Amino acid sequence: MYNDLKDKSYGELLEIVSSHQQKPLCAQYLFTFIHQKDATEIDAVTPLPKAFRQQLTSEGFVISSIDLLEQHDDPDGTIKFVFDLGDGAKIESVRLKDGDRNTLCISTQAGCRMGCKFCATGQLKFQRDLTAAEIVDQVYHAETICGRISNLVYMGMGEPLDNFENVMRSIELLNDKRGRNIGIRHITISTCGLPEEITQLAARQIRPRLAVSLHAPNDAIRSKLMRVGNKFPLEDIVNALRDYQRETGKRITIEYCTIDGVNDKIEHAKALLKRLKPLKINVNLIELNPFPGCRYKSSPTRQIREFAQILTQSGIETIIRFKRGRNIKAACGQLGATWLEEQ
């Protein structure tokens, strides 16, 4: 929304304030009240002169807010939030608790254009990109319920790099010391691997951690599982990641969803190692989480452990992520599964 003050960077707020002949300090009040004190009305920014508040409102400026529709609690501590974006679009976010870590998995699009076959979101109709304000608001709502979010993963509904500018803007807002001040090392973007956007990310000043959903050791298997596999060969992705690493020096997380009989054999683990040799990586093996109509099955636990062993024996730090939040359809790949059932 053009006149949404929640969507504006600090620099843009300064411009608005100065174009209204107000002091720069007013931009600070606006930013802090919106991004630290959760103000959702201009009138709530009380340090601003009353006449200026009235002027902003009469000119159509607003502070947007998404609506929390539902909250689902899993006995394992996972919480799923369902949000209404106000135009018929809905999204989900998931809070995962792990010791002191309070992680929120947030959405960047209503639906997804990437069409991965093992993911419920990929089967939904793509509706639209989220604004930066709608992305950060998921965090603000979650924090009122679960306390301070320590880690953020852009891994919910949608492909973050397909909504590049809004995602980067949201990270800048969340990272800003005048607002939530979430450290950049605690923010991860998870992409299905868009080479051009990975290169763009490397060129940015603010660079979050990067995770790449590979899910296959070769193009033949990848294109079967992910529509995007037909567009970008693995070689292009690995080259983009190598350049990214050269530029940033950052380790990359590889996400690999193990699917029974498709990509979970020992030979696949060995091929994966060979393919990723030029990179400094760690691997998350994710157990497939079924959704209605999904044609794939999760791999047996023994198979996942054997796969992991091949990687760890080669010195690759590997974590197996077993199901979390499955009872409330909040596990990886299940977001939007309830709406799929309704369809």
Ligand code: SF4
């Ligand atoms: S796995 Fe990610 S990129 Fe693929 S369809 Fe699901 S949300 Fe989109």
